[in-house]
Amino acid sequence: xxxxxxxxxxxxxxxxxxxxxxxxxxxxxxxxxxxxxxxxxxxxxxxxxxxxxxxxxxxxxxxxxxxxxxxxxxxxxxxxxxxxxxxxxxxxxxxxxxxxxxxxxxxxxxxxxxxxxxxxxxxxxxxxxxxxxxxxxxxxxxxxxxxxxxxxxxxxxxxxxxxxxxxxxxxxxxxxxxxxxxxxxxxxxxxxxxxxxxxxxxxxxxxxxxxxxxxxxxxxxxxxxxx
Amino acid sequence: xxxxxxxxxxxxxxxxxxxxxxxxxxxxxxxxxxxxxxxxxxxxxxxxxxxxxxxxxxxxxxxxxxxxxxxxxxxxxxxxxxxxxxxxxxxxxxxxxxxxxxxxxxxxxxxxxxxxxxxxxxxxxxxxxxxxxxxxxxxxxxxxxxxxxxxxxxxxxxxxxxxxxxxxxxxxxxxxxxxxxxxxxxxxxxxxxxxxxxxxxxxxxxxxxxxxxxxxxxxxxxxxxxxxxxxxxxxxxxxxxxxxxxxxxxxxxxxxxxxxxxxxxxxxxxxxxxxxxxxxxxxxxxxxxxxxxxxxxxxxxxxxxxxxxxxxxxxxxxxxxxxxxxxxxxxxxxxxxxxxxxxxxxxxxxxxxxxxxxxxxxxxxxxxxxxxxxxxxxxxxxxxxxxxxxxxxxxxxxxxxxxxxxxxxxxxxxxxxxxxxxxxxxxxxxxxxxxxxxxxxxxxxxxxxxxxxxxxxxxxxxxxxxxxxxxxx
Numbered sequence: 001x002x003x004x005x006x007x008x009x010x011x012x013x014x015x016x017x018x019x020x021x022x023x024x025x026x027x028x029x030x031x032x033x034x035x036x037x038x039x040x041x042x043x044x045x046x047x048x049x050x051x052x053x054x055x056x057x058x059x060x061x062x063x064x065x066x067x068x069x070x071x072x073x074x075x076x077x078x079x080x081x082x083x084x085x086x087x088x089x090x091x092x093x094x095x096x097x098x099x100x101x102x103x104x105x106x107x108x109x110x111x112x113x114x115x116x117x118x119x120x121x122x123x124x125x126x127x128x129x130x131x132x133x134x135x136x137x138x139x140x141x142x143x144x145x146x147x148x149x150x151x152x153x154x155x156x157x158x159x160x161x162x163x164x165x166x167x168x169x170x171x172x173x174x175x176x177x178x179x180x181x182x183x184x185x186x187x188x189x190x191x192x193x194x195x196x197x198x199x200x201x202x203x204x205x206x207x208x209x210x211x212x213x214x215x216x217x218x219x220x221x222x223x224x225x226x227x
Numbered sequence: 228x229x230x231x232x233x234x235x236x237x238x239x240x241x242x243x244x245x246x247x248x249x250x251x252x253x254x255x256x257x258x259x260x261x262x263x264x265x266x267x268x269x270x271x272x273x274x275x276x277x278x279x280x281x282x283x284x285x286x287x288x289x290x291x292x293x294x295x296x297x298x299x300x301x302x303x304x305x306x307x308x309x310x311x312x313x314x315x316x317x318x319x320x321x322x323x324x325x326x327x328x329x330x331x332x333x334x335x336x337x338x339x340x341x342x343x344x345x346x347x348x349x350x351x352x353x354x355x356x357x358x359x360x361x362x363x364x365x366x367x368x369x370x371x372x373x374x375x376x377x378x379x380x381x382x383x384x385x386x387x388x389x390x391x392x393x394x395x396x397x398x399x400x401x402x403x404x405x406x407x408x409x410x411x412x413x414x415x416x417x418x419x420x421x422x423x424x425x426x427x428x429x430x431x432x433x434x435x436x437x438x439x440x441x442x443x444x445x446x447x448x449x450x451x452x453x454x455x456x457x458x459x460x461x462x463x464x465x466x467x468x469x470x471x472x473x474x475x476x477x478x479x480x481x482x483x484x485x486x487x488x489x490x491x492x493x494x495x496x497x498x499x500x501x502x503x504x505x506x507x508x509x510x511x512x513x514x515x516x517x518x519x520x521x522x523x524x525x526x527x528x529x530x531x532x533x534x535x536x537x538x539x540x541x542x543x544x545x546x547x548x549x550x551x552x553x554x555x556x557x558x559x560x561x562x563x564x565x566x567x568x569x570x571x572x573x574x575x576x577x578x579x580x581x582x583x584x585x586x587x588x589x590x591x592x593x594x595x596x597x598x599x600x601x602x603x604x605x606x607x608x609x610x611x612x613x614x615x616x617x618x619x620x621x622x623x624x625x626x627x628x629x630x631x632x633x634x635x636x637x638x639x640x641x642x643x644x645x646x647x648x649x650x651x652x653x654x655x656x657x658x659x660x661x662x663x664x665x666x667x668x669x670x671x672x673x674x675x676x677x678x679x680x681x682x683x684x685x686x687x688x689x690x691x692x693x694x695x696x697x698x699x700x
Binding site: 053089100103105120152155181182183186187188189190191195198217 | 358375519522525526528529533537561564566568569572582595596599602603606607666
């Protein structure tokens with residue numbers, strides 16, 4: 001996968017680029033808006049990580065607006081310094097697909113970039129999600145594992161749906177909070193863990209092999225084979 | 228006055244054609260001068276009107292009488308010729324009861340033919356001209372208003388009236404108006420002084436308050452006269468502004484104090500851990516563990532910063548743009564659903580009691596977070612086996628959301644401080660949290676024109692979040 005990182009802070013950029021290369025991505029880096037825009041227009045990327053504050057007169061939002069103006073729908077993750085809450089809304093309005101405030105954990109960034117890059121692949125609308133012997137029917141809203149029906153609460157259903165749509169990917173707690181509950185703040189108590197553990201009780205406990213795995217310091221992953 | 232202000236003041240003065248005399252640079256003096264001028268102008272208009280309606284009226288009456296006479300006499304001349312005219316004039320003079328009529332008929336060489344003037348007065352030359360002249364009549368000198376007519380055959384006729392009475396009236400009026408003018412001038416001066424004094428005293432109060440505040444005494448407020456007039460309204464507005472400024476300043480002071488005290492602790496801890504690891508860690512796992520703990524510490528610090536920024540942002544009111552109609556019932560369902568699992572794990576019964584239809588107005592995300600904070604707190608402090616109740620109801624102005632737990636509650640002494648940033652009660656010392664939760668709830672409540680009230684639930688603790696659903700809240 002090819003990723004473009006547009007970030008002027010040397011330390012952050014170096015850290016992100018190194019981390020992404022370590023997991024096997026091909027990474028280009030631009031340290032200002034002009035170069036970033038040039039690369040985004042001339043090359044083809046699976047996702048762009050774009051800092052909001054960039055030197056040289058062209059800031060992140062301008063870059064993003066220009067990219068979108070060229071009918072380029074490459075997934076863009078906006079990085080922004082800790083600041084106004086409204087920033088997120090502005091970034092998403094300008095055409096951003098996801099938003100992450102600094103400081104961030106690399107695991108969080110990676111999980112989001114992977115999710116974005118896969119979304120960019122343009123999945124066709126599905127009516128049924130299948131992972132190993134777990135089946136989730138989006139139309140009848142039924143869940144079966146190894147042919148056995150599992151009863152889920154509506155929110156548990158959406159949690160499982162989210163995990164299954166990102167199967168094989170790390171999904172962080174904030175991603176779940178945003179994607180399943182539409183909450184954009186950090187609850188002090190780890191409410192997500194409790195919900196996931198309840199889901200595990202129903203989806204994994206009665207069966208020999210677990211599907212929902214905890215990824216240390218990052219989040220969860222739903223996956224057929226334990227790694 | 229700061230240097231900047233002084234310069235601006237001078238710049239403004241430069242545009243004036245002439246530098247005003249010192250006294251007129253006072254607004255009070257200018258206002259009072261204006262008042263006096265207005266009073267004088269009114270008096271002058273009144274005097275002119277009075278003059279016109281008395282002396283002027285008499286003049287106009289005299290002129291009308293003379294004209295009527297002239298018309299009459301010219302008819303006589305036409306029908307009876309010279310003898311007829313002489314006869315008529317003599318008749319008129321004999322019948323003139325008031326003894327104010329003046330006639331003089333003169334032949335071409337200006338000698339008297341008939342009338343009551345001894346000779347043709349000097350300077351009366353124009354036919355149809357009006358003259359006002361002193362005359363000598365019956366041994367008395369008096370004032371007459373006459374009109375001259377030239378008759379065919381070289382005869383001249385003078386018709387007039389004695390206007391001595393009018394002259395006397397004019398003198399009387401002039402005197403009266405002079406006195407009135409003096410009186411007006413006196414009144415204007417006194418009035419001006421009163422206006423100036425009133426102005427001065429009010430402005431002085433505002434100025435005194437302003438300079439007291441500039442000098443650092445923020446408790447000072449503009450005193451009100453209690454009359455509820457414009458000055459009182461101005462003073463009240465200024466006081467409201469000062470209250471707001473004081474609150475903001477308090478907030479800033481509180482935050483900087485809190486940052487100094489409360490963020491220093493985790494920063495010190497993170498630093499110590501890193502330094503300790505750098506100096507003493509023997510193995511790589513030990514080093515990793517220390518670094519990870521330090522990262523966790525730093526994450527906590529940035530979470531605190533984020534919370535502080537968010538509260539500051541909410542208090543600044545900049546999130547009002549995100550306001551809209553919202554379904555509070557749905558929002559509460561979501562929050563309760565989110566925390567139900569945690570509560571259940573602690574054997575705490577979390578229940579929601581709200582009407583099916585509970586509309587609200589505001590920022591969905593913020594209200595969500597505020598309610599989540601209250602529920603989070605309640606669940607955190609609820610003892611196992613107890614209940615946490617979320618009760619919502621519509622009020623005339625909006626909605627009221629009450630979150631009650633059966634925990635230890637907050638001691639009375641701490642309750643008023645519970646919403647202060649970083650405040651943590653003794654019971655909360657050993658639980659995770661930043662001490663910013665209730666501050667945020669309060670900020671959200673205020674942004675929504677509502678309030679946060681903390682009550683004793685006997686036993687336990689009840690937080691009442693009132694929200695206004697008025698759009699102008």
